[in-house]
Amino acid sequence: MNKNSAEQRNLGLNTTCTHVGEIADEQFKGAVSPLYMSSSYAYEDVDVKRYPRYFNTPNQEALSIKLAALEKAEAALVFGSGMAAIATSMMCLLQAGDHVVFQQSLYGGTYHFANSQLRRYGMDFNFTTGTSLSEFKAAVKPNTKVIYLETPSNPLLAITPLKEIAEWAKAEDYITVIDNTFASPVNQNPIELGIDLVIHSATKYLGGHSDLCAGAVMSSEELIKQVWEAGICYGGSLSDYTVWMLERSIKTLGIRVERQNSNAMAMAEWLAQQPEVKQVYYPGLTTHPGHELAISQMSGFGGMMSFDLQDHLSAETVLEATQIIKASMSLAGVESTALLPSKTSHSLMDKEDRLKQGISDQLIRFSVGIEEPEDLQRDWKQAFAKAQ
Numbered sequence: 001m002n003k004n005s006a007e008q009r010n011l012g013l014n015t016t017c018t019h020v021g022e023i024a025d026e027q028f029k030g031a032v033s034p035l036y037m038s039s040s041y042a043y044e045d046v047d048v049k050r051y052p053r054y055f056n057t058p059n060q061e062a063l064s065i066k067l068a069a070l071e072k073a074e075a076a077l078v079f080g081s082g083m084a085a086i087a088t089s090m091m092c093l094l095q096a097g098d099h100v101v102f103q104q105s106l107y108g109g110t111y112h113f114a115n116s117q118l119r120r121y122g123m124d125f126n127f128t129t130g131t132s133l134s135e136f137k138a139a140v141k142p143n144t145k146v147i148y149l150e151t152p153s154n155p156l157l158a159i160t161p162l163k164e165i166a167e168w169a170k171a172e173d174y175i176t177v178i179d180n181t182f183a184s185p186v187n188q189n190p191i192e193l194g195i196d197l198v199i200h201s202a203t204k205y206l207g208g209h210s211d212l213c214a215g216a217v218m219s220s221e222e223l224i225k226q227v228w229e230a231g232i233c234y235g236g237s238l239s240d241y242t243v244w245m246l247e248r249s250i251k252t253l254g255i256r257v258e259r260q261n262s263n264a265m266a267m268a269e270w271l272a273q274q275p276e277v278k279q280v281y282y283p284g285l286t287t288h289p290g291h292e293l294a295i296s297q298m299s300g301f302g303g304m305m306s307f308d309l310q311d312h313l314s315a316e317t318v319l320e321a322t323q324i325i326k327a328s329m330s331l332a333g334v335e336s337t338a339l340l341p342s343k344t345s346h347s348l349m350d351k352e353d354r355l356k357q358g359i360s361d362q363l364i365r366f367s368v369g370i371e372e373p374e375d376l377q378r379d380w381k382q383a384f385a386k387a388q
């Protein structure tokens with residue numbers, strides 16, 4: 001099932017992005033993978049019963065090979081959304097009576113999934129108070145089965161020590177799961193650090209153009225087989241047309257994210273010097289508390305950051321005034337976007353709790369695109385001026 005050969009795991013990043021898993025066009029010798037939209041395949045003389053919900057159409061299988069190679073995993077599955085990937089993985093790993101430790105500061109949809117779904121099925125969970133190993137240790141119970149991580153975190157870009165937590169979890173027989181969406185496989189490969197299962201919202205960096213919704217799970221062949229068993233029941237596979245679009249998008253993943261990394265570094269350094277900005281949260285800055293840890297486990301600091309405006313500036317006015325940077329819910333596209341966590345992802349949170357976590361009304365989350373940094377700087381500058 002969607003095997004990834006050692007040879008393919010050894011190719012460089014951009015070669016992997018461009019070529020691994022491509023389907024040869026035997027008939028017309030076209031340069032790109034043909035798209036097979038069939039939902040029905042002959043049942044005679046074939047080993048595999050192919051069907052879109054079985055995650056095994058030619059295009060689904062081919063993309064899985066590329067995704068597995070990107071995360072240095074044995075196998076992968078493509079889902080219809082990030083949440084389909086998360087929900088299916090969790091329902092496969094857990095049963096009634098099991099307990100999950102979730103890292104504090106979780107993607108909102110995952111938080112909602114835990115609260116609205118896990119409890120209904122007799123599964124228990126709690127949240128850590130922070131991202132250190134001791135805070136994870138403090139949260140486990142005798143029935144803990146899964147440790148669920150997200151690093152860098154949303155929206156303050158806290159860094160979780162992956163290797164330390166993976167070693168401890170392995171010794172205690174917990175399964176470690178990470179949502180690696182913010183880092184993308186270009187900047188962080190958790191499986192190499194000992195994490196068991198990696199999940200992506202492919203709607204974000206993997207897609208990268210804010211025009212498709214998809215998800216992915218990467219892991220060992222053994223765990224992927226289990227996720228597949230659940231997956232064919234829950235039916236969260238991805239349509240072949242979007243699979244093909246995602247394959248096309250990933251060809252430029254490496255160069256997109258490398259540019260987003262360098263743009264984000266330039267923007268973080270620039271923002272930190274602006275009098276209108278109180279504080280910048282970006283793991284690439286030496287002032288960030290997770291900077292050294294980020295260096296040890298990431299190959300790039302990513303395209304996501306947050307910053308606090310000075311108290312006299314209205315963050316809402318600033319976001320209304322930007323011209324290039326779009327005020328938008330999503331992230332990770334080639335276009336820069338920004339939002340207010342206090343009004344979006346964390347709006348349902350008790351205000352006191354939110355402030356305690358450092359998420360003020362002045363906090364702007366900034367997803368840096370591939371534009372020229374000078375243009376983005378000019379855009380923020382004129383927006384700051386309008387909010388004075």
Ligand SMILES: *Cc1c(COP(=O)(O)O)cnc(C)c1O
Pocket residue numbers: 081082083084107109179181182201202203204213214215
């Ligand atoms: C967007 C997102 C998700 C959910 O992905 P969908 O594709 O919207 O279902 C999960 N985790 C993170 C970190 C995200 O940003």
